[in-house]
Amino acid sequence: MKQPETKPSDMQHLSVAIQRYRPExxxxxxxxxxxxxxxxxxxxxxxxxxxxxxQDSSLTYRWSCRMAICGSCGVxxxxxxxxxxxxFLRDYPQGLKVAALANFPIEKDLxxxxxxxxxxxxxxxxxxxxxxxxxxxxxxxxxxxQPSSAALQPQLQSPEQVKRYxxxxxxxxxxxxxxxxxxxxxxxxxxxxxxxxLAHRYNLDSRDQGKAERQPALNSKDGVWSCTxxxxxxxxxxxxxxPAAAINQGKIVSTMDGVIQWFSPKQLDxxxxxxxx
Amino acid sequence: MSxxxxxxxxxxxxxxxLFSAGGVCVAMLIPALIVLLxxxxxxxxxxxxxxxxxxxxxxxxxxxxLMFIGxxxxxxxxxxxxxxxxxxxxxxxxxxxxxKWLCYGSALLLSFLALSLWLLGR
Ligand code: SF4
Ligand code: FES
Numbered sequence: 001m002k003q004p005e006t007k008p009s010d011m012q013h014l015s016v017a018i019q020r021y022r023p024e025x026x027x028x029x030x031x032x033x034x035x036x037x038x039x040x041x042x043x044x045x046x047x048x049x050x051x052x053x054x055q056d057s058s059l060t061y062r063w064s065c066r067m068a069i070c071g072s073c074g075v076x077x078x079x080x081x082x083x084x085x086x087x088f089l090r091d092y093p094q095g096l097k098v099a100a101l102a103n104f105p106i107e108k109d110l111x112x113x114x115x116x117x118x119x120x121x122x123x124x125x126x127x128x129x130x131x132x133x134x135x136x137x138x139x140x141x142x143x144x145x146q147p148s149s150a151a152l153q154p155q156l157q158s159p160e161q162v163k164r165y166x167x168x169x170x171x172x173x174x175x176x177x178x179x180x181x182x183x184x185x186x187x188x189x190x191x192x193x194x195x196x197x198l199a200h201r202y203n204l205d206s207r208d209q210g211k212a213e214r215q216p217a218l219n220s221k222d223g224v225w226s227c228t229x230x231x232x233x234x235x236x237x238x239x240x241x242x243p244a245a246a247i248n249q250g251k252i253v254s255t256m257d258g259v260i261q262w263f264s265p266k267q268l269d270x271x272x273x274x275x276x277x
Numbered sequence: 278m279s280x281x282x283x284x285x286x287x288x289x290x291x292x293x294x295l296f297s298a299g300g301v302c303v304a305m306l307i308p309a310l311i312v313l314l315x316x317x318x319x320x321x322x323x324x325x326x327x328x329x330x331x332x333x334x335x336x337x338x339x340x341x342x343l344m345f346i347g348x349x350x351x352x353x354x355x356x357x358x359x360x361x362x363x364x365x366x367x368x369x370x371x372x373x374x375x376x377k378w379l380c381y382g383s384a385l386l387l388s389f390l391a392l393s394l395w396l397l398g399r
Binding site: 182186216217219220221223225228251254255258259261 | 283284285286287289290293294363366367369
């Protein structure tokens, strides 16, 4: 049996104000209001779709998965960083204001330039860095195009070893934490919550040997030490990553690293990049 | 920005360690001391004699009194000045080397004063 369809005209309407910025015509961002039909299941992203389809096809925003997986639909809703697809109009009975993610340069309307965040991610080498001898054995060496059997052994992990880093591995790179972070707002060179959480995630992984390569960036002023534990990053994170915890655990790691460095013989000044074995 | 950027180790671990140690003192030890010393006598937990000037000054100038000076004066000083230093940056009032010197310098100076008074009083 066919469900009777509710026509948008029968639905309740809510005022959604959107911060527009069209570089070719606006000098600064401007606000525009729309009346959007909604019910209990209408997300902010649905509202943006509705506006684009019915009222203003020039409205520009990012999205993909509609289910809090891809991390591309981040916007400020009433001044708080949120995923558009995970935020519902029913929670804003007085209407809402949607703007581009704070602390990033706006490209157009709700689309921001995230390259700074992506640079910071690259800086901390967010991938497994293997044990050097195994890595060498794994790449085909002269005389043989087969990796050695040692290199082909699976790197097993116990559930406890997985548990150490799993929470920090849930990041979807949405950037909400960067919008929430006043320190990133003041100093965009700060590596920031997600990048540091990811560095911590790999440093905690029993298969990884890359800590010495990541630590110099984390130890610097723009690494863990720019954080003053405001904690808003963890509040807004849609995935429960708790980057603030990662950064503050990172401060302990960095302090220990410093103590070891300061109290060891001078020859440790050599760059840690070349592991000796 | 290149990936081979050189990073300079921050000296923040020193200040942050003092700040953290001071934070523990400010949050746990000092309230406990306040409760004990202020309400102890009236609640009958301490006899007024325990807090007599003679006894307290003997305790204070005992080598262990130095720990008291450290936990109640010196570490909390560094805790407070670290917060002020970062607060000045957050409010964008000052974030220069001078502000840093003034903040930690005053903590050092006052700590030195407390230690000198302790040494002189022995
Ligand atoms: S840590 Fe959380 S808020 Fe930050 S980018 Fe990852 S998922 Fe988004
Ligand atoms: S659309 Fe993918 S997270 Fe919202």
